[in-house]
Amino acid sequence: MASINYKAKGVVFDIQRFSVNDGPGIRTIVFLKGCPLRCQWCSNPESQRVAPxxxxxxxxxxxxxxxxxxxxxxxxxxxxxxxxxxxxxxxxxxxxxxxxxxxxxxKGEVSTVEEVIRQLKKDTVMYRKSGGGITLSGGEPLVQWEFATELLKACKAQGWNTAIETTGYGSSEAIESVIPWIDYVLLDCKSRDTNVHKKYVGVDNELIGKNSVHIAELGKNTIIRVPTIPGVNATEEDFRKIAEFAKTLSGVDTIHILPYHRYGENKYKLLDRDYPMGQIKELHAEDVEIFKDILEQYGFKCLIGG
Ligand code: SF4
Ligand code: SF4
Incomplete structure (x- = not known):
């Protein structure tokens, strides 16, 4: 049994129970602060700084x-x-x-692994009955990777299923520390065009591409998720490029399409920031059916939402 530092501290900005969208079964989502990306459609702008x-x-x-x-x-x-x-x-x-x-x-509180585990334990029976577990989200959970590692080790000591929602942007040290403790990786893929990626996400896609290959090679159940954004990647050509890239990732057979929504808009106001997406309209399931068809033509299982 690996030693676990239950006193390790991290900045957590939310713990959401009863989620059915972020991995199998019914799950509790632990949101960690800090993200090196600045996706213009980000629905959790309060997650971007590590500090509360x-x-x-x-x-x-x-x-x-x-x-x-x-x-x-x-x-x-x-x-x-x-x-x-x-x-x-x-x-x-x-x-x-x-x-x-x-x-x-x-938004954001310094917590120990011990304190977070105490909260997660409330739903132990539900994890077991539903085949669910814990999902780490953010922000980008690889930012606080030392805390994330200890938290995941503690979840595994409880026998819980674990998942992570990640942009794939992090050091190889962070990936090699965190991913071995994960059962399901929900890995974003935003654009295969590096200039588009840099313009709308704030960083180019070179490191993310390299890390995506690395993560897939670690042999976990990896699902690709595509936030689908008008004016950024909501075209047939973009989805063909994403499908071709996903074909190179070992063991990946499922892609989720996440249609653009404006749920985070009000939070920008509460942070005294302008909403970067202006008046761009939300997408609905019927708007992205065409992209689902393309991914299925490449042989992927595809879900809208998730
Ligand atoms: S604004 Fe509030 S949270 Fe920020 S430093 Fe002052 S008292 Fe602390
Ligand atoms: S001035 Fe407004 S924000 Fe500040 S303590 Fe009073 S009610 Fe709260």
């Missing part, structure tokens, strides 16, 4: 000024209460603790 973030809902604010009075770093000015100077804020949460209306919400 404060969301501010101006519609709930009564301008009492308590947040500005208590902030030890001067990140909220008395003349503009509630508005956080994000370059100064360290995510200590003092302001959230004194806000009387819930206008300030802390």
């Amino acid at each position: 973030d404060v969301l501010f809902d101006a519609s709930e604010c009564i301008r009492c000024g308590k947040c500005a009075n208590v902030c030890p770093h001067g990140a909220i000015k008395p003349e503009n209460p509630g508005h956080v100077h994000r370059d100064i804020c360290v995510g200590c949460g003092e302001c959230v603790g004194v806000c009387p209306t819930g206008a300030l919400i802390l």
